[in-house]
Amino acid sequence: MAIIKTSDQEDSPKRPSDNAARSDGGERSADKLKESKSLTNRRSSILSGKENSQDQKADSSVRPDNIDEYIGQTRLKAMMKMSIAAARNRGEALDHVLFYGPPGLGKTTLARVIANEMQARIHMTSGPALERPRDIIGLVHQLEEGDVLFIDEIHRLSRVAEELLYPAIEDFVIDLTTGKGHATRTMRLPLPRFTLVGATTKAGMLSNALRDRFGFVCRLEFYDQDELSKIVARTAGILNSDMTAEAVAAIASRARGTPRIANRLVRLVRDFGEYQQAATIDGELAEKALESYQVDKFGLDVTDRRLLEILIDNYDGGPVGLETLAATIGEDADTIEDVYEPFLIQKGFINRTPRGRMATPYAYQHLGKPPSKRVLNEFGNDARQLEIFKKADE
Numbered sequence: 001m002a003i004i005k006t007s008d009q010e011d012s013p014k015r016p017s018d019n020a021a022r023s024d025g026g027e028r029s030a031d032k033l034k035e036s037k038s039l040t041n042r043r044s045s046i047l048s049g050k051e052n053s054q055d056q057k058a059d060s061s062v063r064p065d066n067i068d069e070y071i072g073q074t075r076l077k078a079m080m081k082m083s084i085a086a087a088r089n090r091g092e093a094l095d096h097v098l099f100y101g102p103p104g105l106g107k108t109t110l111a112r113v114i115a116n117e118m119q120a121r122i123h124m125t126s127g128p129a130l131e132r133p134r135d136i137i138g139l140v141h142q143l144e145e146g147d148v149l150f151i152d153e154i155h156r157l158s159r160v161a162e163e164l165l166y167p168a169i170e171d172f173v174i175d176l177t178t179g180k181g182h183a184t185r186t187m188r189l190p191l192p193r194f195t196l197v198g199a200t201t202k203a204g205m206l207s208n209a210l211r212d213r214f215g216f217v218c219r220l221e222f223y224d225q226d227e228l229s230k231i232v233a234r235t236a237g238i239l240n241s242d243m244t245a246e247a248v249a250a251i252a253s254r255a256r257g258t259p260r261i262a263n264r265l266v267r268l269v270r271d272f273g274e275y276q277q278a279a280t281i282d283g284e285l286a287e288k289a290l291e292s293y294q295v296d297k298f299g300l301d302v303t304d305r306r307l308l309e310i311l312i313d314n315y316d317g318g319p320v321g322l323e324t325l326a327a328t329i330g331e332d333a334d335t336i337e338d339v340y341e342p343f344l345i346q347k348g349f350i351n352r353t354p355r356g357r358m359a360t361p362y363a364y365q366h367l368g369k370p371p372s373k374r375v376l377n378e379f380g381n382d383a384r385q386l387e388i389f390k391k392a393d394e
């Protein structure tokens with residue numbers, strides 16, 4: 001598979017939230033904000049699903065190339081496998097695919113796997129890089145029959161770019177406009193049949209018109225402990241790091257259901273082991289290495305716990321609006337929504353209600369606090385949920 005990188009898929013600068021406006025002044029709140037930001041930053045580098053520059057380098061050696069090597073997303077894989085085989089049999093390009101879900105779950109990896117399986121070239125770009133019509137035109141001009149065009153952060157395409165893309169996706173033509181005013185001419189040019197693979201963390205921000213043009217719309221799920229253990233063991237093997245099953249399990253349980261984080265933790269534990277001159281990394285050594293990152297066995301780190309604490313202590317368990325929560329924790333709303341919250345929701349610590357976010361009795365239990373009246377009214381003293389908690393805690 002040839003990879004044609006059309007643009008750097010760098011993280012776009014995000015608007016920092018203006019926390020000062022909400023703080024109650026004084027040194028203590030300034031210190032708290034500083035502390036929260038530094039914890040957040042620490043988290044951003046290790047336990048965020050967002051890709052950093054080290055991941056880009058390191059992941060290329062451990063990334064699966066084909067669908068059989070790919071661990072997890074079982075239903076999605078089965079469907080893709082069948083459709084790829086059918087498309088290849090017919091000698092056609094695969095229908096367009098949209099992957100959505102939290103960062104780090106494998107959207108880019110799957111796009112590469114599709115290209116490999118289709119024995120096609122892949123062109124990689126991102127929504128923000130395709131701002132002007134000429135960016136799109138330049139890109140589609142390079143396409144050859146069967147190529148995969150991967151657009152990361154596709155929800156950030158400009159309106160102009162999106163409208164130029166519609167006929168390209170639907171009818172494999174592009175409308176070129178030349179001249180101005182009365183002299184305006186539109187030329188329709190044919191394009192080779194290609195496969196667009198779009199990726200987004202925000203499916204809700206995609207226009208219906210764009211979403212409807214994808215043949216496959218696939219949500220990526222968090223990985224379970226078993227899948228993450230397999231990924232951790234595979235990565236440790238590729239990195240020639242000898243880890244016991246206990247060490248593998250310790251890493252997997254702290255990876256927040258996210259392969260990118262799992263792989264990052266494998267590298268950290270390997271480095272720790274090397275530094276300690278250990279020939280084999282056992283469970284105890286792995287736990288020791290991971291301890292300094294303050295991630296508990298549910299994969300929750302200081303920032304997650306702080307988010308729950310704020311919900312519980314400052315807002316009586318909620319409901320509280322996303323913007324208010326974001327301002328209190330000193331993060332921007334997008335990061336809370338895309339990076340932190342999905343995992344907390346999936347684990348059952350937070351509920352999204354029409355009135356805002358609420359802590360569940362499960363969250364109270366995790367922090368060792370009795371649920372507030374409001375939370376008990378909303379959820380009841382959900383014994384079933386508490387039972388699950390007990391099992392997970394064993």
Ligand code: ADE
Pocket residue numbers: 062063064069070071072106109231234259260263
């Ligand atoms: N590395 C990152 N994601 C992976 C996956 N899903 N399967 C195997 N290795 C991976």
